[in-house]
Amino acid sequence: xxxxxxMQPGDxxxxxxxxxxxxxxxxxxxxIANLKRLCEEHLSGRYSIEVVDLQVTPQLAAGDQIVAVxxxxxxLPPPLxxxxxxxxxxxxxxxxxxxxxRSSTP
Amino acid sequence: xxxxxDTGDKLPSREQLEERLREAEETLDxxxxxxxxxxxVHHPDGERIYTLESADRPYRVLVEHMQEGAVTxxxxxxxxxxxxxxxxxxxxxxxxxxxRSVIPYLERADARVMTELLSGGADAGAGRAAEVxxxxxxxxxxxxxxxxxxxPFEADLxxxxxxxxxxxxxxxxxxxxxxxxxxxxxxxxVERRSAEDRLAVALDAAGMGSWDIDLExxxxxISRQAEVILGLAEAGSAARTPDSLLHPFLxxxxxxxxxxxxxxxxxxxxxxxxxxxSPSEESARRxxxxxxxxxxxxxxxxxxxxxxxxxxxxRLMETQLRQAQKMEAVGQLTGGIAHDFNNxxxxxxxxxxxxxxxxxxxxxxxxxxxAAAKSGVERGASLNQQLLAFSRRxxxxxxxxxxxxxxxxxxxxxxxxxGETVSLELPQPAQRWYCRSDPHQLETAILNLAxxxxxxxxxxxxxxxxxxxxxxxxxxxxxxxxEAGSYVVVRVRDSGTGxxxxxxxRIFDPFFTTKAMGKGTGLGLSQVYGFVRQSGxxxxxxxxxxxxxxxxxxxxxxxxxAAASPVTQAPTAAGDGRVLVVDDDINVREVSVxxxxxxxxxxxxxxxxxxxLGILAQRSDIHVIFSDVIMPGEINGLDLARYxxxxxxxxxxxxxxxYTAQQRDDKGTPSDVELLRKPxxxxxxxxxxxxxxxxxx
Numbered sequence: 001x002x003x004x005x006x007m008q009p010g011d012x013x014x015x016x017x018x019x020x021x022x023x024x025x026x027x028x029x030x031x032i033a034n035l036k037r038l039c040e041e042h043l044s045g046r047y048s049i050e051v052v053d054l055q056v057t058p059q060l061a062a063g064d065q066i067v068a069v070x071x072x073x074x075x076l077p078p079p080l081x082x083x084x085x086x087x088x089x090x091x092x093x094x095x096x097x098x099x100x101x102r103s104s105t106p
Numbered sequence: 107x108x109x110x111x112d113t114g115d116k117l118p119s120r121e122q123l124e125e126r127l128r129e130a131e132e133t134l135d136x137x138x139x140x141x142x143x144x145x146x147v148h149h150p151d152g153e154r155i156y157t158l159e160s161a162d163r164p165y166r167v168l169v170e171h172m173q174e175g176a177v178t179x180x181x182x183x184x185x186x187x188x189x190x191x192x193x194x195x196x197x198x199x200x201x202x203x204x205x206r207s208v209i210p211y212l213e214r215a216d217a218r219v220m221t222e223l224l225s226g227g228a229d230a231g232a233g234r235a236a237e238v239x240x241x242x243x244x245x246x247x248x249x250x251x252x253x254x255x256x257x258p259f260e261a262d263l264x265x266x267x268x269x270x271x272x273x274x275x276x277x278x279x280x281x282x283x284x285x286x287x288x289x290x291x292x293x294x295x296v297e298r299r300s301a302e303d304r305l306a307v308a309l310d311a312a313g314m315g316s317w318d319i320d321l322e323x324x325x326x327x328i329s330r331q332a333e334v335i336l337g338l339a340e341a342g343s344a345a346r347t348p349d350s351l352l353h354p355f356l357x358x359x360x361x362x363x364x365x366x367x368x369x370x371x372x373x374x375x376x377x378x379x380x381x382x383x384s385p386s387e388e389s390a391r392r393x394x395x396x397x398x399x400x401x402x403x404x405x406x407x408x409x410x411x412x413x414x415x416x417x418x419x420x421r422l423m424e425t426q427l428r429q430a431q432k433m434e435a436v437g438q439l440t441g442g443i444a445h446d447f448n449n450x451x452x453x454x455x456x457x458x459x460x461x462x463x464x465x466x467x468x469x470x471x472x473x474x475x476x477a478a479a480k481s482g483v484e485r486g487a488s489l490n491q492q493l494l495a496f497s498r499r500x501x502x503x504x505x506x507x508x509x510x511x512x513x514x515x516x517x518x519x520x521x522x523x524x525g526e527t528v529s530l531e532l533p534q535p536a537q538r539w540y541c542r543s544d545p546h547q548l549e550t551a552i553l554n555l556a557x558x559x560x561x562x563x564x565x566x567x568x569x570x571x572x573x574x575x576x577x578x579x580x581x582x583x584x585x586x587x588x589e590a591g592s593y594v595v596v597r598v599r600d601s602g603t604g605x606x607x608x609x610x611x612r613i614f615d616p617f618f619t620t621k622a623m624g625k626g627t628g629l630g631l632s633q634v635y636g637f638v639r640q641s642g643x644x645x646x647x648x649x650x651x652x653x654x655x656x657x658x659x660x661x662x663x664x665x666x667x668a669a670a671s672p673v674t675q676a677p678t679a680a681g682d683g684r685v686l687v688v689d690d691d692i693n694v695r696e697v698s699v700x701x702x703x704x705x706x707x708x709x710x711x712x713x714x715x716x717x718x719l720g721i722l723a724q725r726s727d728i729h730v731i732f733s734d735v736i737m738p739g740e741i742n743g744l745d746l747a748r749y750x751x752x753x754x755x756x757x758x759x760x761x762x763x764x765y766t767a768q769q770r771d772d773k774g775t776p777s778d779v780e781l782l783r784k785p786x787x788x789x790x791x792x793x794x795x796x797x798x799x800x801x802x803x
Contacts, residue, residue: 022144022155024164054146058153061146068133069144069155084133085141096132 015047016076022069023055027086031070034087042099175271180264181224183208192271197243213239213247223254224267249274309413319348319410326351335394335416337382354382371407374400379417392418423585430587433614437636440616441497444490449694451490451785455483456697459788460704487785492629495547496616496636502544504641506666509573509596510535512545520556527566535573541594541661547637554630555598555657562602562655570599575663586644592663593643599656605649613647686710688718688733688746698732701788715741728757730795735763747779758798762786
């Protein structure tokens with residue numbers, strides 16, 4: 001099921017993503033690697049990723065109301081979407097980011 | 107919409123609440139699934155991040171595997187943690203180190219450094235570094251760099267200091283290797299410099315200087331010795347250009363020197379001799395020999411390197427040698443001619459002697475022509491004598507001679523020869539030196555010089571003859587082709603017109619004369635030269651136009667003192683007895699036979715020594731053998747004389763020769779053998795025969 005056509009891109013067609021990590025924790029490292037791979041597969045040339053290390057700047061956690069790390073936020077296009085975890089389940093990530101429709105049974 | 111969340115008191119919509127619930131559920135799911143390893147706790151004074159168990163593993167792996175030692179210490183140096191590498195540096199296990207002080211693992215002197223590092227000083231929090239030496243358990247000392255930083259913790263917790271230790275052993279080792287390499291390089295440079303020094307010494311010993319033209323840079327390196335040889339002022343290396351090397355050469359030859367250098371770029375070799383201006387004396391010019399080679403880089407001439415030597419002395423010696431060789435060659439030729447000429451004179455003179463008795467006394471006209479013919483023979487003989495003297499083949503009667511005694515004995519004769527306008531001065535010498543020479547020939551030589559000097563002073567002047575003693579070193583002797591040792595110098599100086607160098611170079615050549623045709627034979631100075639050379643001496647000529655001429659006759663010094671030997675003049679006496687005449691020239695033999703017959707002797711003839719020995723063996727009535735010295739065949743006259751003297755005690759020997767000196771020099775003439783110089787008169791022959799027979803009796 002390919003649902004790229006269902007996606008709602010931003011005004012300029014770009015997808016802006018922000019990933020919150022906590023230093024080099026294994027899940028943080030895994031999340032960065034997984035996100036990079038997913039974007040290359042599904043959003044090649046149309047995305048940008050911003051990685052926020054909360055070990056360095058913990059105060060940034062308040063803005064997006066982060067409670068668990070790693071957390072991925074879709075900043076653009078609106079609405080804001082978030083996916084919690086190491087992003088190892090590609091389908092769940094794509095659903096979470098509204099890139100494919102939510103199935104009836106999660 | 108979540109975006110409406112902050113817009114005021116408006117209650118969230120149902121969708122928004124459902125969305126939040128879903129997010130909360132997803133978060134819980136993620137945590138439950140273990141996809142999350144850190145949580146953010148919102149604190150009144152800010153957010154705190156708490157990582158879950160084993161979340162710091164990547165850091166651990168990094169720290170445990172890095173090649174630097176890592177250690178965490180309390181501010182008083184107690185080890186809280188260290189990585190494997192730090193333990194390995196000390197040769198210990200981590201377990202044995204945790205909880206112990208780090209200080210004992212350090213070199214004693216470094217304890218204070220560590221204390222300062224731990225205290226942090228004013229800059230607590232900032233990075234600090236120091237170099238210390240760690241003590242391994244096996245006794246090795248490990249140099250390390252320590253960089254320390256305080257671990258930022260809450261203020262109520264004790265201070266923790268993190269230190270990274272970098273092993274400097276390899277770096278040190280490398281710098282030692284570098285130092286060793288440097289040292290080796292320095293040693294090689296010293297070696298090379300000493301090789302250069304040795305080369306410089308060798309060049310110096312050879313009297314050579316070195317030069318090196320860098321054609322690419324246009325610069326010149328030149329040794330001090332080369333500067334001296336070329337007459338260049340000391341200028342250091344910076345100031346020289348290749349063109350500056352041309353300046354010492356004579357102005358009109360510089361273009362040719364430059365051409366030689368240019369040609370060397372193509373041919374690769376440079377080799378020429380040219381004159382340079384002497385820096386000390388404006389007029390003096392020295393000869394230099396320049397040898398070089400071109401070195402190429404990428405097919406283009408890059409360097410021209412070579413040596414330069416002062417060859418003035420060598421060229422002078424070469425000139426002298428060439429002169430000596432020329433004189434030798436001319437002497438050979440002259441001697442050969444004189445020998446044959448002697449035989450001719452012998453035949454003419456001898457025939458005239460024989461014919462004399464048959465001229466009627468009353469025929470005055472015949473007598474007059476006869477006398478003229480005899481006078482011609484005598485003049486020919488005397489000319490021949492000078493030729494022989496020049497060719498060093500005259501018969502020298504060498505004996506110790508005191509030149510001053512000789513000079514004073516014939517001063518009157520000299521004065522008369524010089525004439526009234528020339529005064530003769532004979533300064534008293536410091537000592538009476540003896541030289542080995544033939545006194546009669548020496549007189550003739552001095553007389554020849556005096557006459558020459560007189561002719562150089564047409565308006566009068568002064569002739570000074572003095573003696574001195576000089577000693578030649580082997581090197582000086584080589585230059586004049588003589589033996590090293592002491593020489594008596596007979597200096598003949600006139601105040602005359604002097605000579606040009608061209609004339610001075612030729613004055614000893616036979617028949618060279620500057621006098622008007624018929625005024626001189628051109629043989630006077632040739633006699634002087636030949637005689638002195640034959641005596642083992644040499645002649646020096648110094649002359650300058652308008653300054654007069656000085657001629658030094660240098661004769662070998664001897665410490666023997668002369669034993670005055672009176673020349674006995676035997677009267678012409680009628681002879682009797684049988685003479686064996688040996689001569690290969692039938693004309694000479696016939697004349698000799700005629701003369702002997704006229705003297706009253708009976709004769710037997712032989713054409714060579716072998717025939718003569720045959721006759722001697724057969725006949726016992728031979729009283730005298732009269733033989734020529736030079737004859738073809740294996741046995742010459744001297745050999746014959748020696749054989750006869752040894753085997754026939756009662757046979758006297760008289761030898762006759764055109765030139766005899768060389769043969770006498772070889773083995774010597776038996777003392778009781780009479781030697782007769784050709785051409786000889788009947789009277790001389792008679793006297794020789796009488797003396798020989800008297801010695802025999």
